Amino acid sequence: MHDPSATSATVARTMQTASQRTFGLVESVIREMTRLALHYGAVNLSQGYPDFPAPAEVKEAAKRAIDGDINQYAITWGAKRFRDALARKASATFGWEVDPETEICVTCGATEAMFASFMALLNPGDEVVIFEPFYENYGPDCSLTGAIPRLVRLRPPDWHIPFDELEAAFNERTRAIVINTPNNPTGKVFGHDELEKIARLCCERDVLAVTDEIYEYIIYDGQRHVPMATMPGMRQRTVTVNAMSKSYSVTGWRVGWTIAHRDLTNSIRKVHDFVTVGAAAPLQEAGVTALSLPQSYYDSLAAEYNKRRNHLLGILEECGFRCFRPQGAYYAIADISRFGFENDTKFAEFLVREIGVAVVPGSSFYRNPADGAQQVRFAFCKKEETLNEAANRLRRLRDRL
Numbered sequence: 441m442h443d444p445s446a447t448s449a450t451v452a453r454t455m456q457t458a459s460q461r462t463f464g465l466v467e468s469v470i471r472e473m474t475r476l477a478l479h480y481g482a483v484n485l486s487q488g489y490p491d492f493p494a495p496a497e498v499k500e501a502a503k504r505a506i507d508g509d510i511n512q513y514a515i516t517w518g519a520k521r522f523r524d525a526l527a528r529k530a531s532a533t534f535g536w537e538v539d540p541e542t543e544i545c546v547t548c549g550a551t552e553a554m555f556a557s558f559m560a561l562l563n564p565g566d567e568v569v570i571f572e573p574f575y576e577n578y579g580p581d582c583s584l585t586g587a588i589p590r591l592v593r594l595r596p597p598d599w600h601i602p603f604d605e606l607e608a609a610f611n612e613r614t615r616a617i618v619i620n621t622p623n624n625p626t627g628k629v630f631g632h633d634e635l636e637k638i639a640r641l642c643c644e645r646d647v648l649a650v651t652d653e654i655y656e657y658i659i660y661d662g663q664r665h666v667p668m669a670t671m672p673g674m675r676q677r678t679v680t681v682n683a684m685s686k687s688y689s690v691t692g693w694r695v696g697w698t699i700a701h702r703d704l705t706n707s708i709r710k711v712h713d714f715v716t717v718g719a720a721a722p723l724q725e726a727g728v729t730a731l732s733l734p735q736s737y738y739d740s741l742a743a744e745y746n747k748r749r750n751h752l753l754g755i756l757e758e759c760g761f762r763c764f765r766p767q768g769a770y771y772a773i774a775d776i777s778r779f780g781f782e783n784d785t786k787f788a789e790f791l792v793r794e795i796g797v798a799v800v801p802g803s804s805f806y807r808n809p810a811d812g813a814q815q816v817r818f819a820f821c822k823k824e825e826t827l828n829e830a831a832n833r834l835r836r837l838r839d840r841l
């Protein structure tokens with residue numbers, strides 16, 4: 441509450457009492473770019489949210505759930521019908537048998553699922569292996585937990601894993617490895633052989649895998665998503681993080697989950713319970729409908745994204761970008777060196793202000809900003825007309841070549 445008697449000295453003292461764990465946190469660059477896009481009326485290809493509608497039957501199910509008075513707290517670790525639906529889906533899609541009573545925790549999006557897993561399973565000083573470039577939340581997840589990230593750089597243009605470096609990154613303090621496949625921002629899909637080698641390392645060194653599989657259905661060129669938990673020896677030591685956000689185009693619903701061995705799940709549920717109590721009850725009910733959509737839904741989701749991917753890559757190449765072709769997820773990293781800007785931030789500012797297109801500066805995905813200084817990330821989870829409008833604006837860049 442506002443206290444008009446507070447002096448500036450009181451305020452200064454209050455500011456000093458901000459916890460140390462928040463000191464290293466800065467505002468998400470991605471969400472900041474969305475604000476700039478609104479400010480300049482730019483086409484927003486920065487933040488990864490679709491600008492097209494969610495499936496009609498899923499929206500109808502949410503409305504029915506609210507009208508049917510599913511409006512009070514669900515069971516804290518997830519409504520039974522939704523957990524049952526998740527277990528049925530894992531079994532039908534991957535032959536992966538999950539106990540909905542003990543192995544699932546429903547969370548507020550993949551963001552909370554990841555954070556609750558870190559809080560539940562890591563101690564300050566534990567090391568976590570993370571591939572770079574990385575999704576920007578993993579850094580704050582580490583700093584809020586006190587875990588220490590140990591980065592291993594994926595190598596362009598195919599973003600392959602340098603396995604000698606990966607092996608060298610594992611030591612006696614390593615507690616977990618984070619794997620995000622299909623990957624944001626690179627579009628890499630971790631292959632079966634790569635996952636097998638990582639799994640072997642995890643088993644040999646007694647390390648947990650926390651796998652962010654939120655783009656599992658957005659995958660191209662005949663690739664197949666392989667959940668890490670289904671690799672030999674990994675069932676007991678994998679926390680699978682996922683959400684409705686991307687598969688059903690409902691990033692604002694904030695419904696996610698973890699699947700993990702009952703002992704791991706027990707700890708995750710405790711953190712989740714005290715941080716959020718639970719995810720939105722009517723939207724979990726709508727999730728039951730979403731999870732029972734037929735295979736044709738996922739086929740057409742991937743096919744539509746494939747069209748958007750090819751559309752955007754065509755535009756970018758025509759305008760002078762050199763692109764890394766994504767195999768999954770809905771982002772493309774583009775090299776900007778031909779445009780002669782000092783760095784990615786200057787280029788992104790120019791693009792949003794002068795050209796009217798918002799992107800994410802590549803440095804947001806690297807620990808050392810210099811490593812991403814000639815890259816930007818485009819999101820293509822957008823309607824055809826949005827991509828066309830971006831194309832019209834981006835063509836003006838050709839004058840600068």
Ligand SMILES: Cc1ncc(COP(=O)(O)O)c(C=O)c1O
Nearest residue numbers: 488549550551575624654683685
């Ligand atoms: C790799 C990855 N994980 C997690 C998230 C966040 O998921 P949610 O919106 O379900 O919290 C995103 C969003 O862009 C993402 O790209």
